[in-house]
Amino acid sequence: MLLTYNFNSVLLIAITALFLGCSANEQGQPSAHVSGIITVADSVDASRDFSGIEVSIIQKDSAQSAADTLFYDVTDSTGNFRGTASFPENRFYTLRIDRNQRQLGQRSIALANGDSVRIEAELPGLQQTLSINSNEHKALDQYRRINRNYQRIVNYIQRGILKGDSARTELQKFGNLYWEVYNKQNxxxxxRMAAADAINIYGSLDGNEMMQKLRQIQDNDALVSIAAQYGKRYLAEQKGLNHSLQYLDTLQSITQEPMASMNIQQERIKLLYDSARIDQAKTQLDDFKKQFENKQSVKDWVESIEYDLTYLSPGDTIPSFSFQDSGKQISRDSLLGTPYILEITLLSNRLYQNQYDRTFVIxxxxxxxxxxxxxxxxxxxxITVDAFFQERDKSWPVAPADAFERQSLIEKFNIRLVPTRFLVDRNGEIVRKYIGEEYQDVIQGIQTIIKTEEPAS
Structure with missing residues (x-):
């Protein structure tokens, strides 16, 4: 299944950590009390009988998996419903509202052990009237208020309205605000999402400050994946691969949570892959598969990284591609002798749009x-492709929308998240694959293939 980054790019990292939240406690599976009322406007139904509206909370972890029902109730004549939701861990699930065998809408809902969740809505106009109140959602409201303002500042920086020290001051302010949410809504x-955002901001400003914050969260099983992801990258750049691997070993020794331990092992395999230690990565992947062979949730990840290690590793020849751009043939063969970034993405993707100005500058x-x-x-x-470049300068070759069979392209280049990019050297060999936010590391990769060369005339 092809996933996309949107809304807040760091959110995906945080949501990964959320799976490490609260696992089954000593009394049994985590649970929350759920109640609410759903009514129907007089203009639609003047009977004032609001019964028969189905409210369910489901868990569906992939497009191929069946949905697990965590909560289900049907409204009475007054529109009220209540019950207990039981779930495997504190995280986001899907709230569904149905009536007369027709889905009326759905919304993401946060469930946490011991919480009380109140749901209210009126039909029609479910998306506009639906409200969810709980301790978790109050904390989310605070986080989202800060996040909306932060996204505005990011937009100003990308457009050049905020620059230099002014931009740094604003970023530092929001890093502190996110960190405050992390502490106050502990x-x-x-x-956890606020901690991820804060770490991302601190990392863009001051690596030492980021590492200090990571050390404050590294004993939190719900956040250790963030520590592993950001810490390994920074230490690999600053002190080398061995130091970064030692850091992951330290995190591995701290955590007592199986899921956290599993995620650290995944980060270790990815680090070895990105560092072109392919044989070591394959060996550790083999051990990983044996250890977690019965864990369905990591099956897609294993298949993806195994494909990359086999066909898309640093040093492998980039898969073939070919298209016409303004009458000129662009292909793997035509680009031999030229280093390039090959990006495969949805132009409608928010993260890609946010990164476009950076690509233009690079x-x-x-x-x-x-x-x-x-x-x-x-x-x-x-039409989508043309509209995108009507608003932006088109300074490099872009394939037409119908140049490739979409599913075949996705499979050949193993696209699981967009945007995905490949840095390719003059020999047509892969230097590194960059997924989503990893693109921020591309400068280091570029410098490794041009540092000994003179500028082109």
Missing amino acids: GTLAS HNIYKNFGLEVVTIPLDQSQ
């Missing part, structure tokens, strides 16, 4: 060294 899902700087950018959109409408 234990909530919002707290291209302007490094095209003097012969670096090219090549974009293959996954959007299926040429």
